[in-house]
Amino acid sequence: MRVVFVLPNFSRKLSGGKKVIFEYSNYLDSHNNKVSIFYPFSLYAGFLKKVRIPVFLQYFVFCLAVILLKNNWFKLNRGVKVRAIYDIKDRYFKNEDKIIATAVQTAGPVAALKISADKYYFIQDYENWEFSDEFVCNTYSLGMTNIVISDWLKKIVDKYSRKESIKVVDGIDTNIFKVTKAIGQREEHTIVFQYRSAKHKGAEFAFKAISSLQNKYSDLKVYCISREERPNNLPSSCIYLRNLTSMDVARVNNKARIFLCSTVDEGFGLPGLEAMACGCAVVSTEYRGAKEYAINGYNSLLSHVNDYKELADNIETLFHNKELESILSNNGVKTASEKSIQYSAELFEEVLKTR
Known part of the structure; x- marks a missing residue:
């Protein structure tokens, strides 16, 4: 399968949600899938957007940062492709089989893509910190296959989803996280x-x-x-x-x-x-x-x-x-x-x- 995860922003900060996505990316890559991670500049809200330089230069620096810092705190497999895109539009998606929205900001644009790939919405929280409850809940009804990580999220999502969501509970790397000292x-x-x-x-x-x-x-x-x-x-x-x-x-x-x-x-x-x-x-x-x-x-x-x-x-x-x-x-x-x-x-x- 050719799989693309569309993340909402690029950041050097540790995030449990991103960590899970990266773990899944490595797993899928190691099981003979072609995996890419896309960061859309249009959703980026970091310091570059506050600097008074032309937008094309902002985008250039953004692309450079994605390339240089992609393994800053999590080691991705060499086969996992990380790419900056300007926005979530069809021109960036060619032969993908599976496209996965990973946040409330990415759900609408991914659902609107006209390509024939299967579309999924990976929901790891009820993301109403910057958006209204109505906006968040509307993203659950876009027709994509909704994947949730907990029972309480499933109950909320299924109230609005066109079809029942699928629960995949987050996991941890038990080869790393284990008892080494009683x-x-x-x-x-x-x-x-x-x-x-x-x-x-x-x-x-x-x-x-x-x-x-x-x-x-x-x-x-x-x-x-x-x-x-x-x-x-x-x-x-x-x-x-x-x-x-x-x-x-x-x-x-x-x-x-x-x-x-x-x-x-x-x-x-x-x-x-x-x-x-x-x-x-x-x-x-x-x-x-x-x-x-x-x-x-x-x-x-x-x-x-x-x-x-x-x-x-x-x-x-x-x-x-x-x-x-x-x-x-x-x-x-x-x-x-x-x-x-x-x-x-x-x-x-x-x-x-x-x-």
Whole structure:
């Protein structure tokens, strides 16, 4: 098959959604498919659009950046072609068999293409951050084959889709994310969490929880993983780690006893599942995406969204209850072992072949 993923923008920042797309691209390429990733300049909203230079020069620099930085934080197979295009128009799509829209911005233009290729809409979240609910929901009714990653998304999408959506749950690379150091051998009072400044990631609640804990535990050590600049309000107990590879993230996860997640809302939440695979005891808010794999009292401790005090209390519970910490860790490893990227990629390819 000749497969094209159409992404909404080009960015050097780590994104769980993009990571899944890149994993699927590598898998499809390694299974004798021709895979391309297109970045349309027309949807780019970065600094180039703010520079006072002619549009053709902006586009030239954009194309150059896509070529030079395509493997900045994720290693794509050599066979996966990455290309900048000016806009999502038929002239850029020649002999493709499958075209996959990957975001709300790309859905309409991909659906409007006149070529005969099969069209898919890979939906990894309810993307109403910059668009109205009406606009987002209308993209589900464009007639493409909708692929979703969670049960809660499926319920929403199927209200508007012309045909039932197909669920392909996100997976993780269990060859990278695994236990290399038993939780009992890790330092006391150690936490890892991943910082994002976007409002729906809820970083302010993680910071408040950490600040309350560091007043009680002088040896508190918090590994803060991010692709962004260090925030000014970072608690003093945090060790800021920027631009880590997946291997590096796995190593850091294996240093911490607890993974903290304060997300308000998200489609799935890969970092929590990756942390489970590394043996961390997960303390998270009960946002919709987490419920796809996190079960309170079995493999995690879940708190109400926006409640930093409950997050801090759950962390303290594990600080003082090593038996519960061990139970959550062991069950988390079991949960993660059943959600490998290999299985998800196989299912994704099967959908492309049969739908």
